[in-house]
Amino acid sequence: MSTAQETAGGELQPWAEVTPDAARRLLVAAVEAFAERGYHATTTRDIAGRAGMSPAALYIHYKTKEELLHRISRIGHEKALDILRTAGGRAGSPAERLADAVSSFVRWHAGGRTTARVVQYELDSLGADARAEIIALRRQVDAEVRAIIEDGVAAGDFDVPDVPGTTLAVLSLCIDVARWFNVDGPRTPEMVGDLYADLVLRMVGADRRKRSGADGQK
Amino acid sequence: MSTAQETAGGELQPWAEVTPDAARRLLVAAVEAFAERGYHATTTRDIAGRAGMSPAALYIHYKTKEELLHRISRIGHEKALDILRTAGGRAGSPAERLADAVSSFVRWHAGGRTTARVVQYELDSLGADARAEIIALRRQVDAEVRAIIEDGVAAGDFDVPDVPGTTLAVLSLCIDVARWFNVDGPRTPEMVGDLYADLVLRMVGADRRKRSGADGQK
DNA sequence: CCCGATACTGAGCGAGCGCTTAGCATGCCC
DNA sequence: GGGCATGCTAAGCGCTCGCTCAGTATCGGG
Known part of the structure; x- marks a missing residue:
C-alpha cells in the first residue's frame, strides 16, 4: 500500500516524474x-x-x-510523442519503422487506456492557453508519422495518393483504440498492436513481402 | 426564423420526426x-x-x-444503422458495397459532425438502461459491416486474416471522423468519404483493379 | 361567455460544486 | 526545547446546478 507501482486499474506508472x-x-x-x-x-x-x-x-x-488535467495531458502527450520518435528514429526500412511506430503507439493506447483516454478525449475541457500548448504537441505527433510515410513514398515502398489525409487516418485509427479497448475483452494490447501495424501497412500500400517481414518484433 | 430547416451550425435537420x-x-x-x-x-x-x-x-x-441525450442517441444510432443497411443491401460486388457503406457512413459523421459527436462520444453519460439499449444498436451496426466483409472473403475478393478485428478497425476509423473533422478545414465530407473508402478497401486487401472501380459513385 | 386543457414563465428549493480559511500535527534547525 | 515552515483537515462560503411549482396567457368547444 505504501509503494504505489500500479493503479487500481493495474497499469504501469509512468508518473514517476511527479513529486512529491x-x-x-x-x-x-x-x-x-x-x-x-x-x-x-x-x-x-x-x-x-x-x-x-x-x-x-x-x-x-x-x-x-484544471491544472491537474493540464499536467496529465502534457505528460501524456510527451510520452506519446517519445514513443513515436523512438520508433521513427530507429534503423530499418520505412515499412519496418511504420509498423514499429504503429504497434508501439497502439500498445500504449490499449495498455494505458485509462491515461490515453484522458489525454486524447478531454482536450476540450482545457482552457484556451493550455489547449494551445497541447495542440502544438499534437502537431509534432502528426509530423512524426507523416515523416515516416513520406520516407516510404520517396523510397518507392509505399503507394499513398494523399499523404496528409492518410497520416490523419492512421493517427485517428490508433488514437481511437483508447475509446473502444476493453481490458476484459479478448484482445491483448500486443495483439491489437500487431493487427493495426498490418492494417496500416496495407493502407499505405506496402507490398505483401515487405509487410509480412515487418511485424515480427515483440 | 419560423421554419427551422438548419441549425446554427448549418447542417441538415434529420429531426423532422420529433414533435411538437x-x-x-x-x-x-x-x-x-x-x-x-x-x-x-x-x-x-x-x-x-x-x-x-x-x-x-x-x-x-x-x-x-438525460432523456434528451437518450432520445438524441437513439435517433442518431438508428439513422447511422439505416445508412449502413442501405449501402450494404444494394446490388454490387462486396468491394462496391463496402466502399459505398464506408463513404456514406463517413459523410454522415463529417457532415453531421455536431450530431455524430454527441451520438458517438456521450454514450457513457447515459444511465445503465439507456446505455444497454444503445449498445444493442451498436452491435447491429457492427454486424452490418462484418457481413459485407465476410461476403468479400467468401467471394475471394478480400484478404482478411482477422475479420472481427478488421471490422472493429474499420468502424473505429469511420467513427473517429466525428472527433477530428473540422467544417472550416480543407476537406469536404465527400472528399473524406472517398479517401476513407479507398483506405478501407486497402485494409481488406481488395485488389487494385476492383478498388479503382468501386469508389466512383457520388 | 365561460371552461378546462395546453404551453409556458418567474421564482426559487435543496443539493452539490470548486475552492478558501483557520487551525492542528509533525519534523527540522538552532 | 522553542520557533517556524510544511502538509494536512474540518468547516464552510458563495455559487450554480437540475428540477419544481404556483400562476398566467392562449385557445378550441359548448
Whole structure:
C-alpha cells in the first residue's frame, strides 16, 4: 500500500516524474476519475477521496482542478510523442519503422487506456492557453508519422495518393483504440498492436513481402 | 426564423420526426450544446436559452436532461444503422458495397459532425438502461459491416486474416471522423468519404483493379 | 361567455460544486 | 526545547446546478 507501482486499474506508472508523493497520488487518482467519468463529471472531492485525502489537500499541490488535467495531458502527450520518435528514429526500412511506430503507439493506447483516454478525449475541457500548448504537441505527433510515410513514398515502398489525409487516418485509427479497448475483452494490447501495424501497412500500400517481414518484433 | 430547416451550425435537420415543434427546438439546441461542451458541462438553462425558452419549459417536453441525450442517441444510432443497411443491401460486388457503406457512413459523421459527436462520444453519460439499449444498436451496426466483409472473403475478393478485428478497425476509423473533422478545414465530407473508402478497401486487401472501380459513385 | 386543457414563465428549493480559511500535527534547525 | 515552515483537515462560503411549482396567457368547444 505504501509503494504505489500500479493503479487500481493495474497499469504501469509512468508518473514517476511527479513529486512529491502526495502530488503524484492525487494526479493518479485524477487520471482514473477523469477516465471513468470525464473531467466535468468528476468532483474534486472524488479525486481527493481516491487519494485518501481531504478535498482541501488538492489545493496545496495544484492551483485548480484544471491544472491537474493540464499536467496529465502534457505528460501524456510527451510520452506519446517519445514513443513515436523512438520508433521513427530507429534503423530499418520505412515499412519496418511504420509498423514499429504503429504497434508501439497502439500498445500504449490499449495498455494505458485509462491515461490515453484522458489525454486524447478531454482536450476540450482545457482552457484556451493550455489547449494551445497541447495542440502544438499534437502537431509534432502528426509530423512524426507523416515523416515516416513520406520516407516510404520517396523510397518507392509505399503507394499513398494523399499523404496528409492518410497520416490523419492512421493517427485517428490508433488514437481511437483508447475509446473502444476493453481490458476484459479478448484482445491483448500486443495483439491489437500487431493487427493495426498490418492494417496500416496495407493502407499505405506496402507490398505483401515487405509487410509480412515487418511485424515480427515483440 | 419560423421554419427551422438548419441549425446554427448549418447542417441538415434529420429531426423532422420529433414533435411538437417546441420539443424539436429543444432537442436541436441540446445537440448543439452537448456537441460543443459535452453533456456534463451543458446546463439545462443553456439548452432552454438556445431554444428561446425559459429553463422550466424543458421539463414539459422531457422528464430529465438525460432523456434528451437518450432520445438524441437513439435517433442518431438508428439513422447511422439505416445508412449502413442501405449501402450494404444494394446490388454490387462486396468491394462496391463496402466502399459505398464506408463513404456514406463517413459523410454522415463529417457532415453531421455536431450530431455524430454527441451520438458517438456521450454514450457513457447515459444511465445503465439507456446505455444497454444503445449498445444493442451498436452491435447491429457492427454486424452490418462484418457481413459485407465476410461476403468479400467468401467471394475471394478480400484478404482478411482477422475479420472481427478488421471490422472493429474499420468502424473505429469511420467513427473517429466525428472527433477530428473540422467544417472550416480543407476537406469536404465527400472528399473524406472517398479517401476513407479507398483506405478501407486497402485494409481488406481488395485488389487494385476492383478498388479503382468501386469508389466512383457520388 | 365561460371552461378546462395546453404551453409556458418567474421564482426559487435543496443539493452539490470548486475552492478558501483557520487551525492542528509533525519534523527540522538552532 | 522553542520557533517556524510544511502538509494536512474540518468547516464552510458563495455559487450554480437540475428540477419544481404556483400562476398566467392562449385557445378550441359548448
